[in-house]
Amino acid sequence: MSETINITNNEVTVTKVALPAPDGSYDSLNEQITYLLIVTNNGPNTLTNVTISDPIADSGSISPASVATLAPSASARFTLTHSINNSELMALMVTNSATAQAELPNGFSISDTSDDPSDSTNFDANSDGEPDDVTIVILGRPKTVITNRKITHRVKLN
Numbered sequence: 001m002s003e004t005i006n007i008t009n010n011e012v013t014v015t016k017v018a019l020p021a022p023d024g025s026y027d028s029l030n031e032q033i034t035y036l037l038i039v040t041n042n043g044p045n046t047l048t049n050v051t052i053s054d055p056i057a058d059s060g061s062i063s064p065a066s067v068a069t070l071a072p073s074a075s076a077r078f079t080l081t082h083s084i085n086n087s088e089l090m091a092l093m094v095t096n097s098a099t100a101q102a103e104l105p106n107g108f109s110i111s112d113t114s115d116d117p118s119d120s121t122n123f124d125a126n127s128d129g130e131p132d133d134v135t136i137v138i139l140g141r142p143k144t145v146i147t148n149r150k151i152t153h154r155v156k157l158n
């Protein structure tokens, strides 16, 4: 005997954007990008234990760690940081999605993959009826460039 339970997964949605770099450009190794995530309850139920997970979040940087209750139509704001690594500097971009999780009154867990609200592509990667555009931060070119170029001075003697 089996039972099919339909969960309206888009009762919770989350958006993820990077805040502007305090010094004008994200362009250095270990420079911290601060992201703002907004979790919204689109359903008729009060959600509990709302949390964010993000594979590139700096350890312990997700704030707050959780939100106890989120009423219908209410939103909760989270921030997290990510320290730019070498391969991202080489690629000149940081690309990533976060996930929001929450619990319904009946104990079921629901989740959503983040969308970049400034990207109007609105690609629905997980086919749950609402968008999941990845958040892309374009990095500035590093200010310090190491080259192996040899400089040869030719001095003409008369």
Ligand SMILES: [Ca+2]
Pocket: 115, 116, 117, 118, 119, 120, 121, 122, 123, 131, 132, 133
């Ligand atoms: Ca979008």
Ligand SMILES: [Ca+2]
Pocket: 113, 123, 124, 125, 126, 127, 128, 129, 130, 131, 132
């Ligand atoms: Ca989706």
Ligand SMILES: [Ca+2]
Pocket: 013, 014, 112, 113, 114, 115, 130, 131, 132
């Ligand atoms: Ca989404």
